[in-house]
Amino acid sequence: MVKMTGSQAIVKCLQEEGVKTIFGYPGGAVIDLFDALMDSDITNVLVRHEQGAVHAADSFSRVTGEVGVALLTSGPGATNGVTGIATAYCDSIPMVILTGQVPRSLIGNDAFQEVDIVGITRPCTKHNYLVSNKEDLVPVLREAFYIARTGRPGPVLVDLPKDLMAGQLTYPEQKPIRMQNYQPTYEPHIGQIAKACKQILKSRKPVLYVGGGVILSDAHKALEELAINLNIPVTMTLMGLGAFPGSHPLSMGMLGMHGSYTANMAVAQSDLLIAVGARFDDRVTGKLEEFACNAKIIHIDIDPTSISKNVKVDIPIVADCQYALTAINSWFSKEPGINIKEEAAQHEAWLETIREWSAKYPMTYKEEGELIKPQYVIEMLDKLTGGNAIITTEVGQNQMWTAQFFKFNKPRHFVTSGGLGTMGFGLPAAIGAQMAFPDRLVIDVAGDGSIQMNIQELATAKQYNCPVKIAILNNSYLGMVRQWQELFYDKRYASTVMEVTPDFVKLAEAYGAVGLRATKKSEVVPVIEKALASNNVVIMDFSIAREENVYPMVPAGKATTEMLLV
Amino acid sequence: MKHTLSVLLQNKPGVLSRVTGLFSGRGFNIESLCVAETLDPGISCLTLVTRGDNSIIEQITKQLHKLIDVIKVTDISEKEYVEREMVLIRIKAESQTRAEVLRVIDIFRGKVVDVSSRSYAVEVTGSASKIQALIDLLKPIGIKEIVRTGTIAMARASKNK
Numbered sequence: 001m002v003k004m005t006g007s008q009a010i011v012k013c014l015q016e017e018g019v020k021t022i023f024g025y026p027g028g029a030v031i032d033l034f035d036a037l038m039d040s041d042i043t044n045v046l047v048r049h050e051q052g053a054v055h056a057a058d059s060f061s062r063v064t065g066e067v068g069v070a071l072l073t074s075g076p077g078a079t080n081g082v083t084g085i086a087t088a089y090c091d092s093i094p095m096v097i098l099t100g101q102v103p104r105s106l107i108g109n110d111a112f113q114e115v116d117i118v119g120i121t122r123p124c125t126k127h128n129y130l131v132s133n134k135e136d137l138v139p140v141l142r143e144a145f146y147i148a149r150t151g152r153p154g155p156v157l158v159d160l161p162k163d164l165m166a167g168q169l170t171y172p173e174q175k176p177i178r179m180q181n182y183q184p185t186y187e188p189h190i191g192q193i194a195k196a197c198k199q200i201l202k203s204r205k206p207v208l209y210v211g212g213g214v215i216l217s218d219a220h221k222a223l224e225e226l227a228i229n230l231n232i233p234v235t236m237t238l239m240g241l242g243a244f245p246g247s248h249p250l251s252m253g254m255l256g257m258h259g260s261y262t263a264n265m266a267v268a269q270s271d272l273l274i275a276v277g278a279r280f281d282d283r284v285t286g287k288l289e290e291f292a293c294n295a296k297i298i299h300i301d302i303d304p305t306s307i308s309k310n311v312k313v314d315i316p317i318v319a320d321c322q323y324a325l326t327a328i329n330s331w332f333s334k335e336p337g338i339n340i341k342e343e344a345a346q347h348e349a350w351l352e353t354i355r356e357w358s359a360k361y362p363m364t365y366k367e368e369g370e371l372i373k374p375q376y377v378i379e380m381l382d383k384l385t386g387g388n389a390i391i392t393t394e395v396g397q398n399q400m401w402t403a404q405f406f407k408f409n410k411p412r413h414f415v416t417s418g419g420l421g422t423m424g425f426g427l428p429a430a431i432g433a434q435m436a437f438p439d440r441l442v443i444d445v446a447g448d449g450s451i452q453m454n455i456q457e458l459a460t461a462k463q464y465n466c467p468v469k470i471a472i473l474n475n476s477y478l479g480m481v482r483q484w485q486e487l488f489y490d491k492r493y494a495s496t497v498m499e500v501t502p503d504f505v506k507l508a509e510a511y512g513a514v515g516l517r518a519t520k521k522s523e524v525v526p527v528i529e530k531a532l533a534s535n536n537v538v539i540m541d542f543s544i545a546r547e548e549n550v551y552p553m554v555p556a557g558k559a560t561t562e563m564l565l566v
Numbered sequence: 567m568k569h570t571l572s573v574l575l576q577n578k579p580g581v582l583s584r585v586t587g588l589f590s591g592r593g594f595n596i597e598s599l600c601v602a603e604t605l606d607p608g609i610s611c612l613t614l615v616t617r618g619d620n621s622i623i624e625q626i627t628k629q630l631h632k633l634i635d636v637i638k639v640t641d642i643s644e645k646e647y648v649e650r651e652m653v654l655i656r657i658k659a660e661s662q663t664r665a666e667v668l669r670v671i672d673i674f675r676g677k678v679v680d681v682s683s684r685s686y687a688v689e690v691t692g693s694a695s696k697i698q699a700l701i702d703l704l705k706p707i708g709i710k711e712i713v714r715t716g717t718i719a720m721a722r723a724s725k726n727k
Contacts, residue, residue: 119580122580122583122584123587123588123591126634127634130580132579147634181576181635181636182634304632305625305628305632308621309625312621
């Protein structure tokens with residue numbers, strides 16, 4: 001039994017969990033913990049705002065699959081992290097957030113920098129803890145990591161009173177974690193798998209509708225096997241992009257509000273919707289009554305609450321996506337009397353219809369001379385990076401154009417705030433991804449609005465030599481809201497005109513980064529090439545066609561077949 | 567439809583607010599809620615009465631189960647069960663109504679637990695509907711104060727065993 005301080009115990013516990021990099025910001029309540037970290041091999045990335053710490057740790061997790069760790073001080077440090085925590089919660093990202101708390105004797109006294117962060121984050125964490133005695137400290141941390149990474153993943157917050165971190169304790173031995181009250185279901189019910197497979201055999205117009213769950217459970221290989229063997233077209237949610245290769249002929253791209261014509265039509269006309277790790281979000285379904293109304297629905301999800309929450313499901317399968325898809329694949333390979341090739345050929349007519357839709361209404365935009373179209377910028381980014389970059393985005397039009405025009409062929413290469421839609425996510429996310437993979441190319445596609453929400457993280461990028469590239473699609477508008485105002489509010493641009501926008505080139509230079517600008521279409525490629533050749537942080541400021549809209553678009557509350565097209 | 571849920575949870579600080587926060591955050595309603603320790607001091611039993619169609623009750627049950635501190639959720643109104651609620655009522659009891667109040671309380675198998683020259687305080691237990699019937703009878707006489715516990719419930723033992 002080893003005696004040590006609470007802070008040293010936390011560090012040791014982090015090391016046992018395999019943590020190498022954390023993102024944090026110090027303060028009075030966590031000063032002991034930062035002190036103990038100095039003696040360890042764990043790198044703390046000192047961000048410039050706690051929101052940035054949580055987003056960066058979140059992104060670190062999204063690209064690696066490991067648990068992301070953020071460390072914040074009490075009071076305002078913790079509350080600044082709340083948006084980041086909610087972002088991770090909405091996208092089911094495994095994270096542990098450590099917050100300092102005032103000493104136990106002061107809790108409840110309105111002490112300096114005291115907030116009830118456990119109370120505040122209860123609805124936006126998978127679980128949270130206030131550690132109230134030293135014997136619990138290490139077991140709680142271990143449990144936090146366990147809960148964060150198992151089942152439907154999510155952020156877990158551990159609030160750590162200062163006196164516990166400063167005091168002495170005996171480090172407990174590691175024991176396997178068993179929780180009577182928390183036992184996620186991984187293995188699918190075999191009967192349900194057989195039912196699903198038989199339904200797939202009956203179907204002539206099947207569609208795979210896949211979400212972030214496929215990426216979280218590393219089920220992309222099993223998904224590819226199912227889709228390709230049985231010739232089933234695939235559409236992805238925003239969070240699912242990369243789960244299936246975007247350039248594959250069976251990919252229909254994204255579905256929903258800004259999804260492709262093909263994907264939305266296919267879902268509407270399909271006779272079998274196979275939902276995998278997706279949750280029938282309102283941005284995907286549009287008007288619920290008309291969503292996939294001709295289809296039987298199979299829904300695979302590890303979280304029972306997702307099933308039949310919005311849309312009544314015919315064949316529910318509560319399981320880890322990878323386990324369930326593997327079970328389906330093995331059913332098809334083992335079940336006697338099934339000729340996979342023949343079954344796949346049954347879907348040829350359906351695929352022909354889909355090809356016709358794609359040919360007639362491809363994802364497209366209008367060229368206008370030397371005006372820079374944002375979609376063109378995304379296409380060029382895709383082309384010039386060979387599709388190999390990790391792309392993060394902010395939120396709004398920039399995010400949708402990226403989702404539509406960048407062909408994501410691999411999982412964990414697209415990092416975006418889907419569920420919560422958090423502006424200011426992209427830059428800290430790019431830093432988190434770059435810290436995870438220092439040798440890869442990381443690009444943040446931003447808007448001029450969003451980038452200003454966490455622009456201070458440029459300093460973090462510089463300090464830790466994260467040569468992230470930032471492509472600002474600059475229209476001096478809050479473009480997505482402006483688009484809604486144009487289409488549904490009589491062009492009354494209430495508070496969406498950014499009358500003052502900083503000179504992003506000079507701003508980059510002020511931080512020691514490189515600033516580049518393109519104002520004409522012909523400048524786009526040279527600017528991207530120059531940015532990619534630099535080993536510095538680079539801001540590319542693209543002055544885009546100001547009132548370019550994101551199309552297709554399904555107006556909120558309408559059926560997804562009622563798309564506004566280019 | 568009214569449903570009575572019996573929920574076993576870890577007896578820890580903050581657990582109740584996880585449950586109530588879930589209901590308020592998701593727009594589910596709570597008609598009554600009653601919670602106390604079980605034989606195992608580490609576990610509490612919470613009885614909760616709520617309303618909703620089948621899909622809402624299904625969501626409530628699943629969402630409750632998703633809370634890490636929740637051990638077991640049973641919709642006991644799906645089977646045979648007994649439910650009880652206790653009420654304490656202080657009733658105006660002046661000379662002309664004193665006898666009548668006692669008669670009513672007697673019919674409801676209640677007990678007088680406090681007496682003053684102008685009022686009785688009585689204790690009555692029963693199902694929520696019995697308590698409501700009593701309240702309706704006593705109202706015209708004059709209820710001065712009322713405190714209800716909310717429903718607690720237990721499934722009936724299986725008859726086959």
